[in-house]
Amino acid sequence: MTAPTAQWLAAMAEWLTAGLLVCGSLFVLLAALGVARMPDLFTRMQPATKATTLGMGCLLLAVTLATDDPGVRTRAVAAIVFVLLTAPVAAHMIGRAGYLDGAELWDGTLVDEWQGRPAGGAASRPRSPSAADDRRA
Amino acid sequence: MPAVLPLVQALLSVALLLTFSRLVRGPHLADRVVALDLTALIVVGLIAVYVIQTGEAALLDAAIVLALIGFLSTVAFARYLERRIRR
Numbered sequence: 001m002t003a004p005t006a007q008w009l010a011a012m013a014e015w016l017t018a019g020l021l022v023c024g025s026l027f028v029l030l031a032a033l034g035v036a037r038m039p040d041l042f043t044r045m046q047p048a049t050k051a052t053t054l055g056m057g058c059l060l061l062a063v064t065l066a067t068d069d070p071g072v073r074t075r076a077v078a079a080i081v082f083v084l085l086t087a088p089v090a091a092h093m094i095g096r097a098g099y100l101d102g103a104e105l106w107d108g109t110l111v112d113e114w115q116g117r118p119a120g121g122a123a124s125r126p127r128s129p130s131a132a133d134d135r136r137a
Numbered sequence: 138m139p140a141v142l143p144l145v146q147a148l149l150s151v152a153l154l155l156t157f158s159r160l161v162r163g164p165h166l167a168d169r170v171v172a173l174d175l176t177a178l179i180v181v182g183l184i185a186v187y188v189i190q191t192g193e194a195a196l197l198d199a200a201i202v203l204a205l206i207g208f209l210s211t212v213a214f215a216r217y218l219e220r221r222i223r224r
Binding site: 067 | 141142144145148149151152153154155156158159164165166167168170171172174175178179181182185186188189192194197198200201204205207208211212214215216218219221222
């Protein structure tokens with residue numbers, strides 16, 4: 001087997017870029033579909049963080065493959081790392097805030113580990129806006 | 138590869154529309170925040186595709202800044218929600 005030529009490598013990079021672009025946009029589309037169709041806040045956050053992180057990783061990897069500029073590659077990798085680091089943090093914070101603020105759970109929810117926890121947990125969680133008003137009074 | 142770019146942009150646009158529907162409907166404020174966060178990330182993806190299309194490297198900086206602003210706004214909304222409960 002002969003060593004791969006530069007032309008062969010360029011063609012390979014082109015195909016990989018196209019594949020990564022399609023994969024990434026499909027993942028992002030699935031994430032948006034999940035956000036639009038899932039039954040409650042906590043199930044909606046699953047596609048919004050996990051699938052989107054994967055989709056963004058694919059799209060930005062495609063950028064690193066499509067360019068020859070090291071600066072562009074570095075920035076794309078930095079963006080991937082940034083999304084990987086921040087997506088879970090943001091999801092955790094908004095999920096916690098939503099739960100404490102009384103976001104509805106799906107009827108089919110099996111485990112609610114925060115239920116009945118003392119002080120600051122689900123025990124003081126307002127079930128509805130009227131319950132929150134009672135607590136404030 | 139250029140043949141793929143319009144398809145990718147169309148898929149991302151449909152994703153934007155679906156996310157927008159959740160932003161409009163979302164029963165709870167947290168649902169809307171999740172939709173906003175997702176919108177920012179989809180736009181980052183669109184910018185990445187545009188960088189490939191045009192070779193304009195400076196746009197990647199805009200993508201990184203947009204991701205940063207999306208994260209910061211989500212964190213700010215979460216803090217606001219939690220503080221609203223404590224009162």
